[in-house]
Structures are given as C-alpha cells and as structure tokens.
Amino acid sequence: TQCSSAAEVATAVRNCIGSYIRKDGPGVALLLYSLALTRGIAMIARDADFETPLVGINGYCSQELVNLLLIGRAHSNVFNGERNVGGGEDDATEGGEGGGVRLKGAPRRANVGFLTLFERQGAEGTLLTVGSNFKRPHTPIFVVQSESHYSVLWAQGGTPPDVLLDSDERLPGDPEPSAAGEDEDEVEPPAQLADGESFSLMYFDQMAERDDAVRLTIHRSTGGGPSATGGHVAPLEAVILTRWPAAEIDWNGEEIIL
Template sequence: MAVEFATRRHEELINEVKTMLWGPVVKEEVFQRWAQGFYFSADENSALVQDEGGPCAVIAPLQAFILKQILTESDINTWSDIKPEKCNELLIKAMSEILAQAVEPTNTKFSILLIDMPNSIVNGEVPIKNTQMDVDSVLKEIANIESTSMQIDKPVVESQVFHSRLRIHTISSIEEVQKFLTQNISMFKEQFGVLLLLYSVICTKGIRQMRLEISDLTDPLIHSIFGYGSQSLINLMLSGRAVSNVWDHDQDVGGLKLKGIDQQNAVGFLTLLETLRYIEVGTFLKSPSNPVWVLGSETHLTVLFSTEKKLVSAETPAEKAKRVFKKYDNDGNNFIPTDSLQNVLAELGLYSDIEYVDIMKKKLDRHNDGIILITAFMYEFFPEEPRIYPDTFILYHYNGLLRSNINNQVKYHKGQAILLESVVESILDSNPMLTVLQTKWPSIEVQWDVNQNPSIN
C-alpha cells in the first residue's frame, strides 16, 4: 500500500508540474524544441549552445551563473583556456546554485528529476546505481517503443513517454546535490537535460509555493504556440522566485498586491521591454552582486558580462532612497502623496519627527498639490552622488543560438564601452542592443570587436 501511494503521489506531482509548464495539452512541436541537453560550443569552451527558440529561459540564466562562477574563481585566468572537465564542474555548480535559490527555508529537501532506467524501482525513489547506465541506450529504448520516426542526431521521444519515465530523487543537502549531479551529469548533457533541470527546480520549489508566487495561474509557464518562457519562469531561474514582476519588493497596484524581487540578485536582468514601458526593472536586478546580466528582447534571452567589478557594488544611499520612494509611488508616476513622506523618511533612517516632516512637506510641496516629486525629494535629501562607474570598461556578450552568431559560431563578443558626459538615451530599432544597455547606463556607447552590434534576438 505504501508503494502504491508513493507511486500515485509521484504521478500526481509530475502531472501538476506538466500542467503548470505546458497547460492542459502539451504541444509536441513546442516540446521537441525544448528537448535538448546542455552542451558547450566548439568555438567557446564555456558557452552553452541553444538548438531552437524557446529554452533560452533556462539556458541563458544557467549561462549567467556559469559566467558568475568563472568571474569569481581565482584559478581561471581566461575562459578560452577552460578545459572540458572544468566546464562540467562549472555547469554542475551553476545548476546547484539555481536549485539552492529555489529551495524554501522551511523545506531543505531538494528534488532532482532523472529519466527512469530499466528495472528501476517505480516509487519515486530510484537507486543511484541504476542511473549510471548508458543514457543513449535508454533514449533509444524509449524511442523504439513509442516512435517510428527517428532523427539522425537524436531520437524523437513524445512528451507522454518522457513524463511517464520521470523519477524524483529526494536529496537533503546542497553538498549531496552537487555529488548527485556529478554522478549523473551525462544525462543532463543528453536530449532532455534542459527539461530535467527545469522540472527539478520546480519540484524543489514546490507546487504550492509556485502557485503562491505566480500572478496568473491560467497561463502556462511555457507559451503553447511560440514556446518561450514566461517572466515567472525566467524569474524562477534567475532568483528562485516565480513572481511575474521584476521591480523591487511587492507593490500595490490598483488595490492589488503584486509581488516582485525581494533582494539584490546574484545575476541581473535588463530588458528591451522596459523602454516600451511594458516592464519596470528594479535596482535588485539592474544592480546585481556580480557583473552579469541576462538581456531580454521581445523573443529571446542572451547574457552580458564584464570583468570590471566596479560595475557592481553594494546599494548606495541614493539608490536605496529611490527604491524606497518608489514603494510609495503606487502608479509609477515619480511622485508620492505628501502624507507618505514621513514613512519614506522613517524607512530610510532619516529624521522623521512630525514637526520636522511638516516643515519638509511645505518645502517639497510648495503649491500644496498633495504630491512630492522624486526630483525634489532627491535634491533635498540626496544631492548628486559621484559616479562610481568607471568611464570606460569592457563588456562581453553571449547569444546561445547558432543562427544569431557570425558564421554560426557561438562565441563571446567583446565590446569597448564608454559613458558619455550627457545622456543619449533613445529607442533605436536599428540598435536594440544599445537600447537595452541604456536602461542601465543611459549615456553608454559601445564599439564591438566584430564591427557590428551583436544580436539580442
């Protein structure tokens, strides 16, 4: 009876994850585009390759955490010299970090999903020794059972068969997670590696917590027609939170409490959609703790990074002031109700005695309009801070899609960036890369080594 219950619960959990990701019906065409493993470029040892459109929602964040590892490990001089075995180690560390972000403090259990091997125990707990078999033979066995259509490079395995073969391994510590991933890294580099990591992150997070964080449960996390990942899915991979917004903290919008990013992230996020006012990216993602940013276009995700550590730092007093001010700017109009001034000052640790606040209200709201503009507030309490960024620095860009790279070679492209004296912020259809970067550095210009702007699509 216990085995029967465990098997039924296992199947229910897999079905819940499947529905959350794909909706009530899995479109086979979209599923096949996501059915790829993690493998590195022949032209850039540490750069992951993306075969088709869609799985960048997993691949780009994972690449960002790989680059974060490279930038923080002292034994790595240049990424061009990284050996294949070191790349595997970086891959495992990046996967582990993404899983560690997702685990809830009240539940220290990690759930790693693998494809079931022949003769394994079908109760949701597969012995580790059974996972050491040859992955290719298992994939071929599955394909021979369910499909007569075979590709030369990989078997066509239907989504139903894939889901029926998934087994969950429960692991109690991040150290054991790294060990388990090391033992089974070959499976993640095979046909379903991207999906196995994605399902593992969701199961580690927990269905209940996922539902609490996702704003709209009616839409699947993977678009049923175009196959791209939702913002909730991107945020889950970037921060461990499946929220649909990228602003700082939770915000009250029209009486609805909408969740955002709750702390400074390890890697950042910038998006072209912010220039179109579809999205507001907060300080926690624009100013991460490492100089690595996932870049979003309308349809694709790429990665920007730099070796210049001065590009990131602890939050300055002025940055914190703007972030706190925006918490009380419910409509995003760059002003707050005058009556909110005392709360803002108190949250910033500034003098907030009622008599003093009344004096400042009259000064900052001279015409008695009932509002205080952010420009007036910042000018009064946080005069212009010296710029902490260097005037010039090197940037690198990664795009995992072969067709989006010159000569179909996935490589890091180098750019020389300069911050001009005056802001040149603009929306240029001919230069979406620059448009995205200006959401972080409004006065930036970049000269790329290939004499053309790398594609963010």
C-alpha cells in the same frame, strides 16, 4: 533525488550531468522539473500573481519561470518587492501596503541580474521598469531578454561603474531616497564612470551563429547617449541603456548583433 545541502546538490548534478548536456537530450526539461520540484508545485502556484503556465505560447519562457531560475520564486514581475494596484491613489508602492491586487516582484537582490528590451517600451515607474534587485545583482552577470529570446551579458573584473546622465540622477528602478536604509539588502551604488574612462562588457548570444563572446567597450557619451536624443539603437544597445543610460557602446569592429 532529494538533497539536504548544497554539497549534496552539487554531487547529484555531477552524477547525472550527462543527461543534462547530451545533444538533443532532455536537459532543459530536466532542469524545469528540478526547479518545480525544489520550489514545490503548490508554492509556485502561490508565487504567481495569477494562474499562468511556466512555458507559454510557442514554447516561450514566462517571467515566472525566469524569476524562479534567478531568485527561486515564481513571482510575476521585475520591480522590487510588492506593489498593490487598484486600491487607491497611493497603492502602487514597493512596501506592499494598500488595497487592490497585490503584485509580487523581486524580494531581494538577485545573484544574477535581469535586463529587458521591453523596459525601453514603457515609462519609468511603470510595471515594466526593472528594479534595482535585478539591475544591481551580487555578481555583474545579466540575463538579457530581447524580442524573441534570452542571452547573457556580463562584466569582467567586478561591478562596473554607473553611467548616468547626471551625478544626482537615480538609475530607473532604484528605490526612492526616502526609502533608503529600509532594505537590509540595499547596495550602495558604484561610482560614476569618469570622462575618458571605459569598461568592458562581454555578450554571448547562442543564436548569433558564433561560439565566442563579443567584447563591448562602454564609454560615457559626450552627447548624453541615444536614450537622451531618441536616436535609433540596436536592440542589445537599448537593453544596455536601461542599466547604463548615458553609455556609448563600441562594438570594437565586430558586426552588430540585432
């Protein structure tokens, strides 16, 4: 089905929604086909840094496919904009200038964000640092990548405050101050979470053997947070700390999901 407007897309999806949601049906494959045909096979090949399958070993979703879902481009990285590597000392910039190999990330703020456990395994400024275009999406909903699968985290009641170790600190992935104002889609960071205040995050993991979401309460850690002390944290907590580094996470009596 070819559609020329959002209304036509909504109508087409409603007309065949049964095929997408039928138990043991081809819904995932149909969604993948729709994504590929909407973007175009040739454009998907151009989007990626290197030739790569959208579905990898053991049926795992590639980052290119995640980005195609979230930003409509099958780009290979999660930083902001583009970077050039291998062309000199100053080539790894978000502006995309310089020699070497051009790597493509998120060109603009996503509607739905993305957070990954693998950021905790890399240093700030590396290719594994998720950029603000994914960490500060238009809506406070995040696809969460853990070690073996994806789940979803969201905030109710609008964009929650930042929880940084210091009021002058930048969230890893935010643009450098010198680049402020160059991006027309740039967002002003929210206020800091005050001592004694809190907000809630909801988390749903389809592999956690429960049908409802878990409510997490986020406080400011009085000890600087596990990210500052190097303490061991559960995988989901490690992911949350990439977005709210000084957070203390209360599971409200629920069993911690590993």
